[in-house]
Amino acid sequence: MEQPSPEELISYGKKAIDTAMRKGADEAEAFLTKSLKTSVAIERGQITKNMRKRGQGLAVRAICQKGVGFSYTNILNEESVMKTATEAYQSAKASKPDKEWPGFPSPMRYNSIKETYDNKLATISSEELVSIASRMLEEASSFDKRILAAFGSVETDVSSKAIINSHGIEAFDKGTGIGCVLGTVARQSSDVTPICIEFNVERLYKINPEWIGKEAAKQAVSSLKAKKVASGNFTVIFSQLALYGLLYYTFINSVKADQVQRDQSVLKGKIGKKVASDLISIYDDGLMANGLQTWKFDDEGTPRQKTSIVQNGVLKNYLYDCHTAKKENIKSTGNALRRGQVSYMATPVIEATNFVLEPGNTSRENMIDDVTSGILVNDLQGAHSSNPATGEFSVVATPAWMIKNGEISHAIKGSMLAGSIFNVLKNVSSLGNNPRKIEQIVTPWISTDNLKVIGK
Numbered sequence: 001m002e003q004p005s006p007e008e009l010i011s012y013g014k015k016a017i018d019t020a021m022r023k024g025a026d027e028a029e030a031f032l033t034k035s036l037k038t039s040v041a042i043e044r045g046q047i048t049k050n051m052r053k054r055g056q057g058l059a060v061r062a063i064c065q066k067g068v069g070f071s072y073t074n075i076l077n078e079e080s081v082m083k084t085a086t087e088a089y090q091s092a093k094a095s096k097p098d099k100e101w102p103g104f105p106s107p108m109r110y111n112s113i114k115e116t117y118d119n120k121l122a123t124i125s126s127e128e129l130v131s132i133a134s135r136m137l138e139e140a141s142s143f144d145k146r147i148l149a150a151f152g153s154v155e156t157d158v159s160s161k162a163i164i165n166s167h168g169i170e171a172f173d174k175g176t177g178i179g180c181v182l183g184t185v186a187r188q189s190s191d192v193t194p195i196c197i198e199f200n201v202e203r204l205y206k207i208n209p210e211w212i213g214k215e216a217a218k219q220a221v222s223s224l225k226a227k228k229v230a231s232g233n234f235t236v237i238f239s240q241l242a243l244y245g246l247l248y249y250t251f252i253n254s255v256k257a258d259q260v261q262r263d264q265s266v267l268k269g270k271i272g273k274k275v276a277s278d279l280i281s282i283y284d285d286g287l288m289a290n291g292l293q294t295w296k297f298d299d300e301g302t303p304r305q306k307t308s309i310v311q312n313g314v315l316k317n318y319l320y321d322c323h324t325a326k327k328e329n330i331k332s333t334g335n336a337l338r339r340g341q342v343s344y345m346a347t348p349v350i351e352a353t354n355f356v357l358e359p360g361n362t363s364r365e366n367m368i369d370d371v372t373s374g375i376l377v378n379d380l381q382g383a384h385s386s387n388p389a390t391g392e393f394s395v396v397a398t399p400a401w402m403i404k405n406g407e408i409s410h411a412i413k414g415s416m417l418a419g420s421i422f423n424v425l426k427n428v429s430s431l432g433n434n435p436r437k438i439e440q441i442v443t444p445w446i447s448t449d450n451l452k453v454i455g456k
Contacts (some may be wrong), residue, residue, distance in 0.1 A: 360431025
C-alpha cells in the first residue's frame with residue numbers, strides 16, 4: 001500500500017476546518033482514515049477467496065451555537081472535502097443546541113507507542129497470505145483424519161488516521177495488523193462436534209499458523225463423545241475467548257461513564273468500593289506495546305493513556321470521553337472511539353482500548369489440577385444477549401469439558417451458565433499466567449467458584 005503522508009491527510013483536514021469556519025461554524029473537527037485490507041478465506045478445507053480492499057474517508061463535525069452537525073464522504077479531493085464541511089455546518093445550524101456540549105479538545109502532548117507498525121505487513125503479498133493459510137490447513141488436516149476445517153481466514157490491515165480541529169490539534173498515526181483464525185469440526189460416524197475456534201492476532205508479523213491449525217484440531221477431537229452434565233453449582237475455568245464475551249457485553253459497559261451517568265450501571269457510586277476478588281486488577285491501556293487497539297490519540301484527538309479500573313478488587317475509575325468528562329469537570333481518559341467497520345461514518349462513543357485483566361502465576365495445567373469437580377469452557381454462545389445494566393447472563397457453554405479430580409474427563413454438551421459477571425469476578429479463585437489479546441480485551445484463563453450450570 002502506498003502510504004499517505006501525514007501532510008496529505010492533515011492538508012485535507014485543514015481544508016475542511018477552514019471551509020466550515022468560513023461558513024460560520026464556532027468549532028469544527030475533521031477525522032480522516034485510509035486503509036488497505038488483504039485477506040484469503042478458507043471454506044470447507046479449501047482456500048476459496050483472495051481479496052484486497054482499499055478504504056478511505058473524511059468525517060466532519062461542525063458546531064454552531066452548540067448545535068452539532070455531522071457529515072462524511074469516501075472521496076478525498078478538494079471539492080468533496082469542501083462539500084462535506086459545508087454539509088456539516090448546515091446540519092449544525094439546523095440542529096437543536098446541545099446544552100452540555102464540551103467543546104473540542106485543545107492540543108496536548110502525545111505519548112510514544114511501540115510495536116504498532118510493521119513494514120513487512122505493509123508490503124506483504126497475497127501469495128504469502130495463501131502460504132500462511134495453507135500451512136494452517138495442513139497442520140489441522142494432518143492432526144487427525146476426522147477433522148474438517150469449516151472456515152478460516154488470514155488477513156492483514158494497514159491503516160492511517162488523522163484528526164484536525166479548529167483549536168489547533170493536528171495529529172496523525174498509522175498502524176498494521178495481521179490475524180489468522182481457523183474453525184474446525186470433528187466427525188466420527190454420526191457424532192459431530194461444535195465448531196472449535198483458534199486464532200492469533202498481532203500488530204507485527206509474529207504469528208504461528210501451524211500452532212493455530214494444531215490447536216483448533218486438538219479441540220475438535222477432544223470434543224467428540226460429549227455427554228450431558230447434571231445441573232448444579234461448579235467451579236468453572238473460563239478460557240480467554242469465553243471470558244471475552246462476558247467482559248465485553250457486561251463489565252466494560254458498566255465502567256463507561258455515559259452508562260454510569262444515565263443510571264444504567266450497577267457500579268454507579270462504587271468508586272473506592274470492593275467489586276471483585278482481591279486477585280482482580282484491571283486497567284485500560286491505550287498505549288500498550290503491540291496492543292490491538294493502541295494508537296497515540298483517541299478519535300477526538302485526546303492523548304491515549306493507561307487508566308486503572310480495578311485494583312485488588314477495588315473500583316478505581318470509569319472510562320470517559322470529552323462529553324462525559326466535562327459533566328464531572330475532569331479530563332477525558334482518551335476512550336472516544338468511532339465504532340464500526342467504516343469508522344469515519346460514525347461519531348465517537350466511549351469504548352475500551354486494551355482492557356487488561358492482569359494475569360496471575362498459575363499454569364493452565366495447575367489450574368485444572370486444582371479442580372475436584374468443575375467445567376472448562378472454551379467459548380460461549382449468547383453472550384451478546386447479556387444484560388449490560390445488571391451484568392446478568394445466561395449463555396451456552398460450547399465447546400466445554402468436564403473436570404474430575406484434576407483431570408479433563410470428557411466433553412460436555414447442552415449446558416448453560418447463568419449468573420452475574422460481578423459474582424464471577426468476586427468468586428475468582430485463581431488466575432492463569434497465559435494472557436491473550438482478543439480485540440479490546442487482554443485476559444488470562446480465570447477459575448471462578450460456585451457458578452450455576454444448567455444441564456440435563
